[in-house]
Amino acid sequence: MNPRTVIRKQVRTAERELVNLSHRIHAHPELAFEEVCASTWIAEHLSAAGFDVEHGCYGLPTAVRATVGSGPLHVAICAEYDALPEIGHACGHNIIAAAAVGAGVGLAGLADDLGLTVTVLGTPAEEGGGGKVLMLERGAFDGMDAAMMVHPAAAEMDAMPGTAVSQFDILYRGTPAHAGAYPERGVNAADAMTVAQVAIGLLRQQTTSTDRIQGIVTEAGSAANVIPESSRGRWIVRSDSLEALAPLKTRVARCFEAGALATGCELTASPVGPDYADLRPDPTMLALYRANAEALGRTFLDLPDGAAVGAATDMGNVSHAVPTIHPMLGLDCAPAVNHQREFTAACVTPAADRAVLDGAVAMAWTAADLATTAARAS
Numbered sequence: 001m002n003p004r005t006v007i008r009k010q011v012r013t014a015e016r017e018l019v020n021l022s023h024r025i026h027a028h029p030e031l032a033f034e035e036v037c038a039s040t041w042i043a044e045h046l047s048a049a050g051f052d053v054e055h056g057c058y059g060l061p062t063a064v065r066a067t068v069g070s071g072p073l074h075v076a077i078c079a080e081y082d083a084l085p086e087i088g089h090a091c092g093h094n095i096i097a098a099a100a101v102g103a104g105v106g107l108a109g110l111a112d113d114l115g116l117t118v119t120v121l122g123t124p125a126e127e128g129g130g131g132k133v134l135m136l137e138r139g140a141f142d143g144m145d146a147a148m149m150v151h152p153a154a155a156e157m158d159a160m161p162g163t164a165v166s167q168f169d170i171l172y173r174g175t176p177a178h179a180g181a182y183p184e185r186g187v188n189a190a191d192a193m194t195v196a197q198v199a200i201g202l203l204r205q206q207t208t209s210t211d212r213i214q215g216i217v218t219e220a221g222s223a224a225n226v227i228p229e230s231s232r233g234r235w236i237v238r239s240d241s242l243e244a245l246a247p248l249k250t251r252v253a254r255c256f257e258a259g260a261l262a263t264g265c266e267l268t269a270s271p272v273g274p275d276y277a278d279l280r281p282d283p284t285m286l287a288l289y290r291a292n293a294e295a296l297g298r299t300f301l302d303l304p305d306g307a308a309v310g311a312a313t314d315m316g317n318v319s320h321a322v323p324t325i326h327p328m329l330g331l332d333c334a335p336a337v338n339h340q341r342e343f344t345a346a347c348v349t350p351a352a353d354r355a356v357l358d359g360a361v362a363m364a365w366t367a368a369d370l371a372t373t374a375a376r377a378s
Helices: 003-013 015-027 036-048 093-108 131-137 189-206 242-263 283-295 315-319 341-346 350-377
Strands: 052-057 060-068 073-079 116-122 146-148 151-153 164-173 212-219 230-239 266-271 328-330
Touching: 003 015, 003 093, 003 350, 015 036, 015 093, 015 350, 036 052, 036 060, 036 093, 036 116, 060 093, 060 131, 073 093, 073 350, 093 116, 093 151, 093 350, 116 350, 131 315, 146 283, 146 315, 146 350, 164 189, 164 242, 189 212, 189 230, 189 242, 230 242, 242 266, 283 350, 328 350
Parallel strands: 073 116, 073 146, 151 328
Antiparallel strands: 052 060, 060 116, 164 230, 164 266, 212 230
């Protein structure tokens, strides 16, 4: 029987289990590095499908490595499963996880015949913490010939124009005092944050169209009649490459230093995980994936050259080390987009369930195509 037919049949046979896995993860959102249930469920599914499974690997309790086959071409299929605070799976990682498991299930019985080694990697903390970066540094992608994953979005795209990103926490420490009786004795930490925000707002006038600077203030005092002793915030800086990100980070750092200098506060800046690199998809793999997805009836949105998208992923770091693709599965849910509550709801609709199955089949077909091409070349 044709491998493509077998793959599709195996994914369709597992349809109920895959959709249930997607819905189960969606109903039980877990934050970065806390994905105990999601990683356990993924490990259990892959073990039942005949994979050799490690749960809690690379020094990460919620990382998973599941391997089947022993062929010369080694393909990694990445699963994500962390959620966002308050809005849950508003980036659809439940779909990513279930599609990755589905692709693995589709390939499990064919890997050796195709000349494949298939490894499904459960990668924690994409939303902050850089699970893939840590796993990459610790050898998870060593010896891999290709890496792939799919990601839901409002519209279908073969490649996400991913940017480089750095996240960090800011802490100002001042001196409290009675705001009415002794204001001159206080050193106002909230004012330091305000000065920094004003400086960043002015800096934005001199940044490029692909640069992004975002942040939230998480603490700025506890009583109106007390000069705030401390203020805290979390900030994100983005640019179109790691090379462009470095000088932008320096300029933003000076804005926070200005807040400390103007008010007399002490400043502490702490990175939140490693920097994410820009995403560099492999064009050969992209063409194979797109043809396979179109054969399943999916229709792609073509972005104009130079279109700026401010999203980022730790899959970008993988793409600098291994040929990688990161296509987007459209859920036909516009105007709802990623990181909105409406998108959270869209990730357990019939369109989302179809995306799980189509993403699984398209990735598995692409892995099979890579193996066939490699066999012909040898």
